[in-house]
Amino acid sequence: MYSQAKRLSQLALSPVLLALTMLSSGAWASNGQRWETNMTTSVTEVGQKIYDLHMLVFWICVAVGVVVFGFLFYSVFAFRKSKGAKASSFHENTTVEIAWTIVPFLILVVMAWPATTTLIEIYDTDDADIDILVTGYQWKWKYEYILPEGDNISFFSNLLTDKSEIYNTAEKGSNYLLEVDEPMVIPVDKKVRFLITANDVLHAWWVPALAVKKDAIPGFINESWTRAEEIGVYRGQCAELCGRDHGYMPIVVNVVEQGEYDQWLAGKQAEAAEIKELMAQTFSMDELMQRGKGVYTRSCIACHGANGEGGVGKAIAGSPIATGEVAQHIDVMVNGVAGTAMQAFGGQLNDVELAAVVTYTRNAFGNNMGDKVQPIDIYNFKKGQ
């Protein structure tokens, strides 16, 4: 009987004990501020104003709270029947009732003033040095730098954290779920305007340290801006529920010196020029298969499985699409399948990547179709639409 009771109490206490062990052992390393209780401090002037406003309203609430709760606790303690308190019978007093209507109103005016001036500043998106089009996709971000001279450059930014960390088979890194393959890069002390939209459902682009949070709405473009005053890496997340992997589409912004930014931009432009050149080329089967495998691993594997066996998406091994007509296969890749999780990859992958991945899926997982698709085929297909 005793041992059973002991076992039961251990069982009941186990979550608490577990918690205590974990708290004390520091079971995970992290450079993010653990036990952080307050708003992230910002590296922008506007962000600092928002923080100050937040603290102002907070302290006013604390002050009001001290008075109101003081009154509450005093009344509860001082007028206990058990201490012989006799009830009065008063039940109205117009003067105090008017007073406690006017005083809160005046306090509100004190808050509304700085709130209004800060809001006006946040809404001033004029005179930006750089424009970046941010597009939310299920579940990644696309950044397109709108460059006055030369071609725009654009790229996708995907979650970098490995599945093994998410499913607890590998130790979680300090930037767990807040790391991406390609971060946004912006120069320090420059006004950067974000033009924010979405490709499918709603998303919201949020980087606390840059004090930007704006909804990404399909079919509409929102504006927001930042001027980072400190070099560093700033992390954020999608803030609007956008489906299955809403928790897995982080944002990373590298704020760098102007010189470094120029260099990075030049590198990106060279990359884009290279891809443009590649689009005009004809590839061998081996090259397409090799590139296709890379694209498949990045963009397809999550839904279709490592061996094309399917999962959220249909199986590719032996699929009627991958072993059917080439044109239809390209159509599915470029335009997606309406009403399913199969997205339109036409705008997400370039023509080389599309050609490679179509070729790969027609010739891998036992689909030995033996045919090749070249970038020019994709180009012609898109043009013909």
Added chain:
Amino acid sequence: MGAHGPAKGLTRWLFTTNHKDIGTMYLWFSFAMFLLGGSFAMIIRAELFQPGLQIVEPEFFNQMTTMHGLVMVFGAIMPAFVGLANWMIPLMIGAPDMALPRMNNWSFWILPPAFALLASTLFMEGGGPNFGWTFYAPLSTTYAPPSVTYFIFGVHIMGLSSIMGAINIIATIVNMRAPGMTYMKMPLFVWTWLITAFLLVAVMPVLAGAVTMMLMDIHFGTSFFSAAGGGDPVLFQHVFWFFGHPEVYIIILPGFGVVSQIIPTFSRKPLFGYDSMVYATASIAFLSFIVWAHHMYTVGMPIAGELFFMYATMLIAVPTAAKVFNWITTMFKGSLTFETPMLFSIAFVFLFTVGGFSGLMLAIAPADFQYHDTYFVVAHFHYTMVAGAIFSMSAAVYYWLPKWTGKMYNETMGKTHFWVSFVGFNLTFFPQHFVGLAGMPRRIPDYNLMFADFNMMSSIGAFIYGASQLLFLFNVVRTITHGEKIDDPKVWDGAHGLEWTVPTPAPYHTFTTPPDVKEVEAHG
């Protein structure tokens, strides 16, 4: 008067038009939904106990957050207060029953099928609703699982039930008050419900409109919420929150009414500022119609709209503060005892005010750009919904249970329920302010390690709070089966109002002849 008792067997409950039977059914139904929605919350908190995915996949996690919200709002809180209204409004105004008893029966009996339909979506191909209880388009239209159609039908039925319930309450209060029961003599619970009922009649059709537009978009080729067809996803949010903001006052106003009955009783002193309480409630209801877009500060509104909604929202603090001051001043110079209903009511005043402070912070648009869609918001609305609506509902059950059953609940167990709830609730939701400010978005199944400690704390608190509700259930059932019998009509020595003039337990039929209101003090 041939007073007859209830029919025998199952048909008593199926065909009843008795306000007490219907009230009882509403209360049990809402408690069942409370446990269902609570078990969804337990799954959410179990997954969030540690970073990483341990128990559920993200897809199912999203169904849990969605169903938790829907079941708690539409299944637990709203029907609970309708049940309370059914039981208490006729007793408080000296009416023999509700004005429209047959409609009353129907408005209850369409609820169980509606929620069976909603719950059944969890077993359907593609899963249940996974787009959040706010079901923003196009996630809830173009990108929704096929079960969304059942969800829409379910919402229509719930809305129908609410509208009928509200019409019945308005008809009862306007027409069935006993002679001498003037409007300004009505107990505050009746006042808050009258105003709530008008809110319901005004906004439930708007919700029906929103889901009907979704249905059209999904099945009939319209594009209300799709920019590709000339529509606008933001339109959905405007329509939804035009319903949704008054909805949160629909949830809280009857709770205001409950504590306005209980605090005077256990302070043995009349409610302070009765008139101003009525006017404050009406002002809050009016303001609730012109603040909806404060849920949408980051949606990209023009600055003029943003400022208007910010100022209007801040204004709500004025009548709400007046109510809080009135409750405390009622206790000031009273003669206080701390039975379970009083403990829940004092905690209501304290915790709801905390929720009011975070609400004021959220009203400040520039600061909201950092708070929006984070756990700070989750903490805020649970301080108002749980510590507001659920705590006041618990208080109400303990307060009127002896009148309903003629038996006294176990006070020690009641107080234990209170203290465990109080600790569990604060342990769950207070740390959520911190993780929200530190940058944790809401509705995510997994998070960075920096949020781990407070999340674990929050989960432990949630398990404690959840367990304490089973104690509540046990106490209520034990009262009904083994409770100490009482027959004092007044039950509580400080109580006032017509419901305390009828025998205990309240007979099946009461006030078949109208009482003389001049004899009793109508409100506390």
